[in-house]
Amino acid sequence: MIPVAEAQARILAKLRPVGTETVSLAEAWGRVLADPVLARRTQPPGDVSAMDGYALRAADAGPWTVIGSAPAGHPFAGSVGPDQTVRVFTGSLIPEDADAVVIQEDADQDGDVLTVREAPRLRAHIRPGGGDFREGERLLEAGTVLGARAIGLVAAANCPWVAVRRRPRVAILATGDEIALPGDPVGPGGIVSSNAHALAALTRSAGATPVVLPIARDSAEVIAATADQLGGIDLLVTTGGASVGEHDLIQEGLGARGFALDFWQIAMRPGKPLLFGELAGTPVLGLPGNPVSALVCGVLFLLPAIARLSGQRNGGLPVETATLAVPVKANDHRADHLRARLERDSAGALLATPFERQDSSLLRLLAEAQALVLRPPHAPPAPAGTPVPIIRLDGGLL
Amino acid sequence: MIPVAEAQARILAKLRPVGTETVSLAEAWGRVLADPVLARRTQPPGDVSAMDGYALRAADAGPWTVIGSAPAGHPFAGSVGPDQTVRVFTGSLIPEDADAVVIQEDADQDGDVLTVREAPRLRAHIRPGGGDFREGERLLEAGTVLGARAIGLVAAANCPWVAVRRRPRVAILATGDEIALPGDPVGPGGIVSSNAHALAALTRSAGATPVVLPIARDSAEVIAATADQLGGIDLLVTTGGASVGEHDLIQEGLGARGFALDFWQIAMRPGKPLLFGELAGTPVLGLPGNPVSALVCGVLFLLPAIARLSGQRNGGLPVETATLAVPVKANDHRADHLRARLERDSAGALLATPFERQDSSLLRLLAEAQALVLRPPHAPPAPAGTPVPIIRLDGGLL
Numbered sequence: 001m002i003p004v005a006e007a008q009a010r011i012l013a014k015l016r017p018v019g020t021e022t023v024s025l026a027e028a029w030g031r032v033l034a035d036p037v038l039a040r041r042t043q044p045p046g047d048v049s050a051m052d053g054y055a056l057r058a059a060d061a062g063p064w065t066v067i068g069s070a071p072a073g074h075p076f077a078g079s080v081g082p083d084q085t086v087r088v089f090t091g092s093l094i095p096e097d098a099d100a101v102v103i104q105e106d107a108d109q110d111g112d113v114l115t116v117r118e119a120p121r122l123r124a125h126i127r128p129g130g131g132d133f134r135e136g137e138r139l140l141e142a143g144t145v146l147g148a149r150a151i152g153l154v155a156a157a158n159c160p161w162v163a164v165r166r167r168p169r170v171a172i173l174a175t176g177d178e179i180a181l182p183g184d185p186v187g188p189g190g191i192v193s194s195n196a197h198a199l200a201a202l203t204r205s206a207g208a209t210p211v212v213l214p215i216a217r218d219s220a221e222v223i224a225a226t227a228d229q230l231g232g233i234d235l236l237v238t239t240g241g242a243s244v245g246e247h248d249l250i251q252e253g254l255g256a257r258g259f260a261l262d263f264w265q266i267a268m269r270p271g272k273p274l275l276f277g278e279l280a281g282t283p284v285l286g287l288p289g290n291p292v293s294a295l296v297c298g299v300l301f302l303l304p305a306i307a308r309l310s311g312q313r314n315g316g317l318p319v320e321t322a323t324l325a326v327p328v329k330a331n332d333h334r335a336d337h338l339r340a341r342l343e344r345d346s347a348g349a350l351l352a353t354p355f356e357r358q359d360s361s362l363l364r365l366l367a368e369a370q371a372l373v374l375r376p377p378h379a380p381p382a383p384a385g386t387p388v389p390i391i392r393l394d395g396g397l398l
Numbered sequence: 399m400i401p402v403a404e405a406q407a408r409i410l411a412k413l414r415p416v417g418t419e420t421v422s423l424a425e426a427w428g429r430v431l432a433d434p435v436l437a438r439r440t441q442p443p444g445d446v447s448a449m450d451g452y453a454l455r456a457a458d459a460g461p462w463t464v465i466g467s468a469p470a471g472h473p474f475a476g477s478v479g480p481d482q483t484v485r486v487f488t489g490s491l492i493p494e495d496a497d498a499v500v501i502q503e504d505a506d507q508d509g510d511v512l513t514v515r516e517a518p519r520l521r522a523h524i525r526p527g528g529g530d531f532r533e534g535e536r537l538l539e540a541g542t543v544l545g546a547r548a549i550g551l552v553a554a555a556n557c558p559w560v561a562v563r564r565r566p567r568v569a570i571l572a573t574g575d576e577i578a579l580p581g582d583p584v585g586p587g588g589i590v591s592s593n594a595h596a597l598a599a600l601t602r603s604a605g606a607t608p609v610v611l612p613i614a615r616d617s618a619e620v621i622a623a624t625a626d627q628l629g630g631i632d633l634l635v636t637t638g639g640a641s642v643g644e645h646d647l648i649q650e651g652l653g654a655r656g657f658a659l660d661f662w663q664i665a666m667r668p669g670k671p672l673l674f675g676e677l678a679g680t681p682v683l684g685l686p687g688n689p690v691s692a693l694v695c696g697v698l699f700l701l702p703a704i705a706r707l708s709g710q711r712n713g714g715l716p717v718e719t720a721t722l723a724v725p726v727k728a729n730d731h732r733a734d735h736l737r738a739r740l741e742r743d744s745a746g747a748l749l750a751t752p753f754e755r756q757d758s759s760l761l762r763l764l765a766e767a768q769a770l771v772l773r774p775p776h777a778p779p780a781p782a783g784t785p786v787p788i789i790r791l792d793g794g795l796l
Contacts, residue, residue, distance in 0.1 A: 025580055026610070029599035030795050044759065045587065071616070073576025075587035090688070091576060093587035133762050140765070147795040148603055148696075149765040152596030152689055156589070156761050160581035178471025178489060182423055183558035189443065189473035189491035191554070198550030201427035205546055212424070218469070290488070291550055298546075321746025347785060348719025349747070361442065363554050364531050367538070367547040387745055395793045397428050397545040 001267040003377070004300060004335050008316075010262060011276050011301055014283055017311035018234050021166045025155055028146050030207055031164035032310045037140040039133045040158040046129040049088040051103045054114055056085040058100035058122040064114040070095060085114050094126055101125035133157065143313030145207070168208040168234040168309035170302075172199050173226060175216040175241040175249060176289060194363065195239040195294045199287070202298045205397050206306035208234075216241075216253075223253025227279060234309050236282055237302060240289030250286050254279050267377060268335045270360035271297040292360045296337050296372065299391065299398065322350035322371065322390045324382055331379040339369035342394065352390055370394040399665040401775070402698060402733050408660060409674050409699055412681055415709035416632055419564045423553055426544050428605055429562035430708045435538040437531045438556040444527040447486040452505055452512055453496035454483040456520040462512040468493060483512050492524055499523035531555065541711030543605070566606040566632040566707035568700075570597050571624060573614040573639040573647060574687060592761065593637040593692045597685070600696045603795050604704035606632075614639075614651075621651025625677060632707050634680055635700060638687030648684050652677050665775060666733040668758035669695040690758045694735050694770065697789065697796065715796075720748035720769065720788045722780055729777040737767035740792065750788055768792040 002010075020034040049055065056064055057080060064085035070076040072091040079096035080086055086095045087109075094101070100120040107116045133139055139157055140150055146162070154162060172195075179193040180186045193215060200210035211233065216222045218241065230236060241250040251261065257279060264275035264286070271293035275286035285301060287294045299317060307315020322342065338354035339362075345351050352373050355365050371390040382388065400408075418432040447453065454462050455478060462483035468474035470489040477494035478484055484493045485507075492499070498518040505514045531537055537555055538548055544560070552560060570593075577591040578584045591613060598608035609631065614620045616639065628634060639648040649659065655677060662673035662684070669691035673684035683699060685692045697715060705713020720740065736752035737760075743749050750771050753763050769788040780786065 025595055026598065029602050041584070041590065043589065043761070045589070048587075050757075050759070070587075071576075072574065073585060073588050073616075091589070127757065127759050131757070132760050139762060145795065146599075147791075148596050148599035149693055149761075149767075149791070149796060151599040152592040152693060153761050153765040155580045155592035155595050156689065158580050158584070158590045160579070176470060178469075181558070182553045182556050186439070186556070187471060189446075189468075190471050191441065191443070191489070192439065192556045194550040194553035197423055197553050198546050200424070201544075201546035201549040204427050218471075291554065295547055295550060321742070344719070348787070359448075359525065359529070361448070361525050362530050363441070363547075363551050364537060367551040369547075389746070393545075393547070397543065398547060 001265045001272065002263055004266060004268050007263065007266045007274065007276070008301060008304060011285065011305055012308050014262065014278065015305055015308040018165055018168050018309055020163050022161050023164055025151065025160050025162060028154070028162050028164060029148065029151055031146050031162070032207065032312050033140055033142050033144045033146065034163040034165050034311060036138045036142050037154050037157060037159055037162065039135050039137045039139055042130045042134045043132040043156055044127055044129055047094040048127050049090060049092045049094060049101045049125060050127045051101060051125045052089045053101045053103040053125060054085045054107055055088045055094050055098035055101050056080060056120060057082065057098060058120045062114070062116060066109060066112040066114055099123060141313065143311055145312055165311040168306055169211055169232060170203045170208045170235045170237055170306065171211045171213055171230060171233040172196050172203070173213045173216055173236065173238045175218060175223060175238060177218040179215055181215065194291045195289070198291065198295055199237060199239065199298055199302070202295065202302060202398065203306065206303050207310055208306045218249055220249050220253035220256065223249055224256045227254055227257045230282065233282055235305060236279065236284045238284065238286045239294045250275065254284065259284065267333060268337065270337065272334065274301065290360050291363045292366045295366060299372070299393070317391050319374065319389045320350070320392055321387050322352035322373070324384050324386045324388055325351040325353040327381065327383045328354055328375065330381045331375040331377065333377050335377050336375035338373040338375060339365055340371045340373045340390070342370040342392070352388060399663045399670065400661055402664060402666050405661065405664050405672065405674070406699060406702060409683065409703055410706050412660065412676065413703055413706040416564055416566050416707055418561050420559050421562055423549065423558050423560060426552070426560050426562060427546065427549055429544050429560070430605065430710050431538055431540050431542045431544065432561040432563050432709060434536045434540050435552050435555060435557055435560065437533050437535045437537055440528045440532045441530040441554055442525055442527055445492040446525050447488060447490045447492060447499045447523060448525045449499060449501045449523045450487045451499045451501040451523060452483045453478060453486045453492050453499050454518060455480065455496060456498035456518045460512070460514055464507060464510040464512055497521060539711065541709055543710060563709040566704055567609055567630060568601045568606050568633045568635055568704065569609045569611055569628060569631045570594050570601070571611045571614055571634065571636045573616060573621060573636060575616040577613055579613065592689045593687070596689065596693055597635060597637065597696055597700070600693065600700060600796065601704065604701050605708055606704045616647055618647050618651035618654065621647055622654045625652055625655045628680065631680055633703060634677065634682045636682065636684045637692045648673065652682065657682065665731060666735065668735065670732065672699065688758050689761045690764045693764060697770070697791070715789050717772065717787045718748070718790055719785050720750035720771070722782050722784045722786055723749040723751040725779065725781045726752055726771070726773065728779045729773040729775060731775050733775050734773035736771040736773060737763055738769045738771045738788070740768040740790070748788070750786060
């Protein structure tokens, strides 16, 4: 059994970012930049007014003659002479030879004569050209996931197209004689398959495209035949068939097609039987069949794997810190991942309360959990009040 | 000018959840439940083994005769008599009359004879039927946003279809003579439109469908004509045209079509000129034209509005707490929203460092910000180390 961190590192070491495609800005939200974004213009393009008011020369004593108006998008064509002023608005280009703006609240216009209640100050209420960015500057790095604000920045930089990683394609293969798709007939002692579509949703949450394969019965031949039909897949995820019992069919079925095992069995709970390897150049991540184990392992191993495949600079879920609201007992040799509720204390700090029931068969409790409390191997008992590392599950549609 | 919280409350008070549609489980990720999900089966369906091992009667002394095997999905047909045992695997139904499982690591099978190294304990390694959920139980409430774990739970509950709110349709109308779409010709003093597509992305991040309207020139007639063509829209968002200057065209243009103003001008920075009202039954949210103001107001007002329209139980972004890494000065009468970087101290607590430059024209800094530090009106100076409310921007593809 290998430690969680080693397994994560060995998975990431084998994965390379997928190829690049060009998408329009309108479709780029949530995608990962394959190249940096460089500004194609200077913003603001010149000195502009920060307020609605009057552009004039700060050295003048006034009163001023209003010689024109420059609404945003309609710059004043001439220049501003002594004791002359031009009406400007937020974002208006400052007319030539003006060097100050008096805001309208501090000015009185009577016909074309302007007087001010406060003497103009040089450069007041003027935003310098290029204050946000200049043409050619690197605004976003490759590997950035494009959120709404980044989309705005790319637009302002005048880039209608962006080069992004294509969405990795993740095939999901659930195995087991006992499982049936929701709504399909379920045999005696059977259960409804929940892993395939939960992992498909997890795959979507990471920005990849899931391909849900038909359920494979517990037969090495069926699993091998499924492998023969894979095409255009960046990662094959299996669930079930990897236990320590007699039903270790994934290795047998894929082994018949040349599967090369990297490792299996991780010192963790829930989810010991996890395998990783490669099948004819396609990485294979074998998750446990137990739904809670499959999803916890999905968070720990599949999310970072997809982040790597899609070229993200920072992949996976960050480890944060919370305070234990209740004591937890000492841990054994396997890293534990306690399903927990989160609250905030009066100072706003996160409080984690692990559920009393931590049995890995309880999918309902996993769905209610807001965090995983990470308990390293051989962690000593921890009283209430102990700070503990957590992975939050309450965002990102996990 | 009204306070931020009052504006938020008045917006939410006018919005009602949109209608319902049925989607397949495979398409339900990220959607909002319109009805509760009830379990259609009991999970596990009966007592099952929690481990790979042997099912037997705890009162027996052994050795035992192995009379069969019950892989998951293939229950043992008979019952278990005295000194008899059946091979079981994780998830196997416990055969009739067996009441304990001995795990395989504690047992030795020689031919069909089983001996154990540890005496069986009654109910050991048996998961009771219904331990996760029972048929008819309410598993998820209406208003739940379906993440990956919830999708797994819905599947396990044997529900192939779910009733969800349809995605709200949010029309986005950018106005201004000075703006051009990315890649289109930009006039002198013009700028590239960033608000429409940034707000469209923000709309997507909240699970709604954006409809980006053509840019409206600064003309009340054009804006009125746009309003005439709206159809099937749950919320109209405008940007620009709402300033205190001469260019307050949204009210004029929409007013010609019966726009009823609820409020405008909010005591906040960035983003004072925000309007809200109703146009022929469609709510209208008028955001500032300044890109930073538009996006900050989008986070504060548009995200909760979409959450309400889509029937979410908990809408908008939570306010969390961070510690100031640097001092900030006293605030004036407008609530401020300082763009800030987040780090973690050695104990894992969040540290917020507001950027030195807070000018609302700096879209690049907004894109780099990881949080908004909330400064209430008239907040006194705050030294480094002060806990402050923040809204995190570093998740959810904002």
